[in-house]
Structures are given as C-alpha cells and as structure tokens.
Amino acid sequence: MIATTPAIELRGIHKAFRFFTLQEVSLELSPGQIMGFVGPNGAGKSTTIRILMGLLTADAGHVRVLGRAMPQEQALAKRDIGFVSDDMRLFGNATLAWHMKFVERTYAKWDSRYAAQLLSRFNLQAEQPIKGLSRGEHVKALLLLVLARRPRLLVLDEPTSGLDPVARQEVLSELMDVLQDEDRSILFSSHNTADVERISDQITFIDRGRIVDSRDKETFLERWRRIELHVRDGVKLPDVPSVVDVNGTGRVATVTTNYYTPELHRIYERAGVEIHEVQRMSLEEIFVANVMSSRKERAR
Amino acid sequence: MHSPLNISQTDPRPMYLQIKEQIRHRVAVGDWKAGQEVPSIRALAAAVRVSVITVKRAYLELEREGVIVTRHGKGSFVAGGLELPTNLQEQELDEHLAAAARIARLLGLSDEELLERLEKVERSMVKK
Numbered sequence: 233m234i235a236t237t238p239a240i241e242l243r244g245i246h247k248a249f250r251f252f253t254l255q256e257v258s259l260e261l262s263p264g265q266i267m268g269f270v271g272p273n274g275a276g277k278s279t280t281i282r283i284l285m286g287l288l289t290a291d292a293g294h295v296r297v298l299g300r301a302m303p304q305e306q307a308l309a310k311r312d313i314g315f316v317s318d319d320m321r322l323f324g325n326a327t328l329a330w331h332m333k334f335v336e337r338t339y340a341k342w343d344s345r346y347a348a349q350l351l352s353r354f355n356l357q358a359e360q361p362i363k364g365l366s367r368g369e370h371v372k373a374l375l376l377l378v379l380a381r382r383p384r385l386l387v388l389d390e391p392t393s394g395l396d397p398v399a400r401q402e403v404l405s406e407l408m409d410v411l412q413d414e415d416r417s418i419l420f421s422s423h424n425t426a427d428v429e430r431i432s433d434q435i436t437f438i439d440r441g442r443i444v445d446s447r448d449k450e451t452f453l454e455r456w457r458r459i460e461l462h463v464r465d466g467v468k469l470p471d472v473p474s475v476v477d478v479n480g481t482g483r484v485a486t487v488t489t490n491y492y493t494p495e496l497h498r499i500y501e502r503a504g505v506e507i508h509e510v511q512r513m514s515l516e517e518i519f520v521a522n523v524m525s526s527r528k529e530r531a532r
Numbered sequence: 533m534h535s536p537l538n539i540s541q542t543d544p545r546p547m548y549l550q551i552k553e554q555i556r557h558r559v560a561v562g563d564w565k566a567g568q569e570v571p572s573i574r575a576l577a578a579a580v581r582v583s584v585i586t587v588k589r590a591y592l593e594l595e596r597e598g599v600i601v602t603r604h605g606k607g608s609f610v611a612g613g614l615e616l617p618t619n620l621q622e623q624e625l626d627e628h629l630a631a632a633a634r635i636a637r638l639l640g641l642s643d644e645e646l647l648e649r650l651e652k653v654e655r656s657m658v659k660k
Binding site: 264265266401404405408409411412414426430431432433434448449450453509512 | 539541544546547548574575577578581582583584585586589638
C-alpha cells in the first residue's frame with residue numbers, strides 16, 4: 233500500500249570525501265509528518281539531503297524516497313518532490329511570473345489558484361524581475377514555485393536561514409498548511425532550533441557525519457531534564473547510567489539526564505542526595521547536551 | 533471556526549501543556565460548549581503553527597481527563613455533562629494552588645505562613 237510506504241528511507245549510508253565522511257546514516261520519515269534535521273555547520277546535513285535527492289551517489293547503503301530507489305528512479309520520484317536549498321538561484325533577468333509559467337508547463341499538477349494565493353500571502357509581485365528581490369523574497373519565490381506543484385514530499389535545506397521574523401512566520405505557516413493533508417511530508421534542515429521545536433513531529437540530530445539521535449519531538453522533550461542536587465559533605469553522587477553530564481564540585485551539583493523517570497528520585501534519595509529542582513530543557517539545550525555527550529562517548 | 537490559541541515560547545510550560553490548559557480554560561468558562569465540535573488535530577496544528585504530534589498529545593490527555601471525546605471518523609467534541617465546567621474550574625484552582633505551594637517550599641515557608649499569605653491576599657481583594 234502506498235500510504236504506509238515511508239516518505240523517506242535511508243539505510244546505512246556511507247559517503248567518504250577527503251576531509252569528511254558520512255557514516256552509518258539511517259533515517260525514516262512517515263507520511264504526514266515533519267522532520268527537523270538539526271546539526272552544526274559541516275555536520276553533514278546538506279550531504280545527506282543531496283544523497284536523498286539523488287544528486288550524490290552514496291558509497292554504500294540504500295535510499296528510497298516515496299517508495300522509489302534513488303538515484304536510479306529519481307526522474308519518477310522528483311515529480312512528487314519539491315526541493316529548495318538556500319544556494320538555489322532563479323534567473324535574475326526573468327520575472328516571477330515567467331518562472332511560474334515555466335514550472336506550470338513542466339508539472340501537470342501545478343495549481344494556479346494556489347499559486348495566486350501564495351503570491352498574495354507571501355506579499356510577492358509576479359511582474360517583478362527576480363534580481364530586484366530581497367533575500368527573504370527570493371526564498372519565498374522558490375517556495376511558491378515548489379508548493380504550487382503540490383508535491384507529496386518537501387525537502388527544504390535551511391528554508392528559514394537569513395529570513396526576517398515576519399518572513400519566517402509566513403514560511404512556517406505555509407509549511408503547517410501543507411501538513412493539513414495527511415499524505416504530505418516535509419524534511420527540513422535548520423540550525424534554528426526554535427523553528428524546529430515548534431513545528432517538527434520528528435527530530436534528527438546529526439554531528440560530524442553521524443546521526444546522534446532521532447525520535448519524535450515529544451519523547452525528546454519528555455526524557456531530557458536538568459536536575460539540581462544538594463550534596464552534603466562526605467556524600468558521593470551515585471552513578472546513574474542515564475546521566476550524561478555532571479557539573480559542579482561543591483554542595484550544588486547539576487546533572488543532565490537523557491531518560492528522566494521517577495526512579496531517579498529514589499536513586500538519589502537512597503544515596504542521601506537531595507533533589508532541589510528538576511528543569512525541563514529547550515530543544516536547543518537538548519541538542520547541545522546530546523552532541524557534547526556523543527562527542528565525549530566517541531573520544532573514549 | 534474557533535479562534536486559535538496562543539502559544540508562548542517564553543512560557544516555561546511545554547507547548548502541549550499550554551494547548552491543553554487553554555482548551556480546558558475555554559471549556560471551563562463556557563466558550564466551548566458541551567457537544568460542540570473541536571478543531572481537528574491537523575487544523576489546530578496549522579492554525580496555531582505547532583507540530584501535529586504536540587496537538588495530538590494535548591488531545592489525548594484531554595480525552596483521558598474527560599474534557600473532550602473523540603468519535604472515530606467523526607472528529608472530537610467537547611464532552612457532555614453539566615457538572616463539567618465547575619469541575620474544571622476547581623481543577624484549575626488546584627493547579628494554581630499547587631504552583632503556589634511549590635514556590636512556598638522553594639522559599640522555605642511553613643504551611644501556616646502560606647495560609648497567612650493567602651488570607652492577606654483575600655483581604656486585600658475584598659478592600660478593592
């Protein structure tokens with residue numbers, strides 16, 4: 233059945249470059265969901281996206297997008313994929329209307345009414361030449377051109393980077409609108425964790441060419457906690473496997489856990505350590521703590 | 533269509549909880565009436581601009597608490613029953629009191645001191 237086929241499926245992807253290697257990258261995105269793909273600069277986000285778009289061939293592993301093998305069946309798959317990356321450029325001397333006509337001729341599913349709506353919601357002028365557009369308008373023009381094709385999968389490489397707050401809200405609203413249809417999916421990479429935290433269902437962290445963690449957002453936010461402890465003199469902090477970081481050497485210690493449960497309270501109580509405060513963490517804090525602990529783990 | 537809820541990014545509560553409490557508040561004050569259809573998960577997610585999974589979680593908990601009922605294939609509705617609004621308001625009050633008690637503990641106040649403060653607040657409200 234088409235509906236249960238993952239929108240994106242990457243298994244054991246390897247790709248070696250001279251100074252960078254993508255290792256064991258596996259990802260899965262179900263239809264109807266948004267995945268935020270988060271990583272520091274140079275982590276491998278764009279390389280992964282280019283492999284899944286069939287623009288690069290992996291050294292090992294397999295890629296299926298909308299049920300099609302990539303890069304072999306990319307011509308078929310791409311009819312249903314809308315791809316925007318921040319280094320794409322439209323023709324500077326042509327107008328947006330010219331580009332719209334161009335895409336309309338190529339894609340049978342082009343929706344002119346939706347295109348007209350997007351034009352007004354994004355505050356764009358169809359007759360304006362592309363070279364006169366601001367950076368934000370250029371990104372919105374690119375998005376309009378893919379959204380009006382009504383693709384089943386949107387792949388967006390840093391869609392909100394460099395946008396002003398108003399343009400960012402306009403773009404995020406449009407993305408959420410796409411998701412009203414349960415069969416459409418979005419993968420977007422970003423280092424703006426606030427955007428990712430707000431609209432993503434699934435979150436994948438990548439660092440130094442490897443997937444650090446990938447799961448649904450609510451699980452991330454529910455499991456990670458920062459806990460402030462009061463440690464009396466002579467009492468030793470118990471070793472807890474889910475604690476990924478311990479900070480402080482005096483009477484106040486702060487620990488970070490990636491799997492918070494009530495059991496933790498009992499463990500610390502039994503050891504004679506008082507839990508002073510339990511804090512939730514933002515996605516940004518979780519991301520940084522996750523990357524730091526995985527780097528520490530790998531250095532061992 | 534219902535007016536969308538407001539999600540604050542500076543609110544320390546997680547987003548699903550903000551959604552849940554705002555819906556509960558709307559039901560408690562009677563803006564959303566028993567039997568009324570509530571927006572679908574995807575429609576609310578789009579209107580509030582938060583992920584589907586976050587709204588889904590809020591709806592699941594509201595169902596578990598009996599605030600809304602979901603009829604398969606038909607959508608979600610505000611639960612019936614006349615006793616509900618007062619019940620919810622009491623629940624809301626309890627939550628505020630729990631929050632006050634937590635802060636009092638952080639400040640090291642005794643139960644008596646906390647009660648005294650509550651009485652003082654009440655007296656000052658009567659004066660106004």
